[in-house]
Amino acid sequence: MSSAAASSEPAPSMRPEPLGGAFTKVVAANLSSSLGDGIARVAAPLLAAQLTDDPLLVSLVAVAALLPWLLFAIPAGVLVDRIDRRLALGLAGGVRALVAGGLLALHLTGALTIWWLLLVVLLYGVLETVYDGAIRAVVPSLVGRGDLPRANSRIEATEIVVQQFLSQPLTSWLLAISAAWALGLNTAAYAVAGGLALTLPAVASGVVARRRAARPVDKPAQGDPTAPDERPDGEPDRGTPPTTGWRAELAAGFRFIWDSAMLRPLWIVSVLIGICHAAITSTLVLFILDRLDVPEAWYGTFMLAGALGSLTAAATTSRLKARFGTGPVMAVANAVGLGAWFLAGAFPLVWVGAVAIFVSFGCTTTWNVLVMSLRQAAVPNHLLGRVHGTWRTALWGAMPIGSLAGGLLARTGYSTPLLVGATAGLMVAVAGHRYIATLPDPETLDPETPDPA
Numbered sequence: 001m002s003s004a005a006a007s008s009e010p011a012p013s014m015r016p017e018p019l020g021g022a023f024t025k026v027v028a029a030n031l032s033s034s035l036g037d038g039i040a041r042v043a044a045p046l047l048a049a050q051l052t053d054d055p056l057l058v059s060l061v062a063v064a065a066l067l068p069w070l071l072f073a074i075p076a077g078v079l080v081d082r083i084d085r086r087l088a089l090g091l092a093g094g095v096r097a098l099v100a101g102g103l104l105a106l107h108l109t110g111a112l113t114i115w116w117l118l119l120v121v122l123l124y125g126v127l128e129t130v131y132d133g134a135i136r137a138v139v140p141s142l143v144g145r146g147d148l149p150r151a152n153s154r155i156e157a158t159e160i161v162v163q164q165f166l167s168q169p170l171t172s173w174l175l176a177i178s179a180a181w182a183l184g185l186n187t188a189a190y191a192v193a194g195g196l197a198l199t200l201p202a203v204a205s206g207v208v209a210r211r212r213a214a215r216p217v218d219k220p221a222q223g224d225p226t227a228p229d230e231r232p233d234g235e236p237d238r239g240t241p242p243t244t245g246w247r248a249e250l251a252a253g254f255r256f257i258w259d260s261a262m263l264r265p266l267w268i269v270s271v272l273i274g275i276c277h278a279a280i281t282s283t284l285v286l287f288i289l290d291r292l293d294v295p296e297a298w299y300g301t302f303m304l305a306g307a308l309g310s311l312t313a314a315a316t317t318s319r320l321k322a323r324f325g326t327g328p329v330m331a332v333a334n335a336v337g338l339g340a341w342f343l344a345g346a347f348p349l350v351w352v353g354a355v356a357i358f359v360s361f362g363c364t365t366t367w368n369v370l371v372m373s374l375r376q377a378a379v380p381n382h383l384l385g386r387v388h389g390t391w392r393t394a395l396w397g398a399m400p401i402g403s404l405a406g407g408l409l410a411r412t413g414y415s416t417p418l419l420v421g422a423t424a425g426l427m428v429a430v431a432g433h434r435y436i437a438t439l440p441d442p443e444t445l446d447p448e449t450p451d452p453a
């Protein structure tokens with residue numbers, strides 16, 4: 001072949017392969033649920049601020065939202081690993097629609113109190129443990145390990161656009177006109193999400209992965225060091241699906257995380273940082289409305305700074321990870337995000353607050369995308385629900401401690417939670433910097449060998 005002919009051949013495309021139609025359906029199903037979540041997350045603290053002026057009671061909204069992760073995330077994970085994951089998504093969406101309809105009825109009849117609001121938020125949280133575990137578990141069934149950061153970034157970007165760019169200003173303005181419009185749209189969004197989830201393809205159910213994991217294998221003679229139920233170092237094979245009942249399955253996620261040299265310290269660091277962020281954000285609405293003097297009708301619009309930061313991070317995290325590596329990107333994002341919160345508390349000006357929210361939300365998104373990708377890559381498919389539930393039990397279950405601390409600190413000043421929470425978080429970030437910076441990339445992990453570090 002002549003050189004001219006060779007040069008006429010098109011260069012191979014450097015663009016990544018599409019993630020596929022099945023993954024697109026996951027994103028579409030998650031979009032409607034994100035709209036409902038976004039409305040609920042904006043409406044709940046604003047309604048609470050209308051119903052009471054006690055910072056501690058306002059902070060209980062965040063406590064009610066996070067407490068179910070302490071109590072129900074692990075049972076929800078077992079459920080997600082036992083039933084068709086599409087059905088789990090559909091039930092979570094449908095029941096949340098009924099709860100949202102009840103909140104609307106309470107408002108229309110004038111019966112809504114802070115205690116009814118807290119109950120509704122608590123129920124939302126219980127159902128979210130099922131939905132969140134299922135939506136995260138279906139992704140590794142549809143894309144390869146190397147594509148997990150890109151897939152998770154796309155899901156994060158969709159949630160950010162809907163929950164923050166669309167839901168936040170829309171909800172704030174609807175509440176300024178009439179809460180009935182916001183609560184009615186919330187009900188409809190959850191109902192549509194429940195229906196869309198049932199249209200996902202069969203591969204998203206998790207049934208095939210469970211059957212493959214449960215397939216019997218021939219065991220060699222007793223004492224053979226290559227026995228499939230024992231690792232070469234003598235530790236039990238944590239990838240083997242449980243054959244006992246619910247009690248053993250409830251503990252399976254914890255055993256897997258705790259036995260992993262990579263996941264165990266990452267879990268501990270994540271929990272400690274999460275508590276600090278909860279203290280910072282539990283009364284953030286009061287800091288913005290009263291300390292920065294942002295009008296209530298403009299609260300959602302002001303929070304678009306965070307949405308823009310999160311969307312920017314979702315669009316760039318995969319490229320940053322490819323350029324610098326997962327660990328270094330996570331270490332920098334962790335420290336920079338906490339530092340931004342400290343500056344916001346130290347200099348309570350509108351423009352400083354907007355920049356800090358942009359930076360902090362962006363860093364949190366980067367951290368979440370990479371942590372999720374590492375976990376999905378390291379965990380066998382049939383354990384994804386239980387590991388995710390166990391992870392969130394400690395992480396989000398501990399956040400009410402931070403939220404309560406933030407509410408108490410806010411009684412001395414609305415800047416105090418930002419200053420104290422950020423300082424404590426930076427101390428954790430410094431202590432864990434060396435470990436975080438050496439975390440591997442997801443594509444280098446093998447879910448059948450959960451000790452990659």
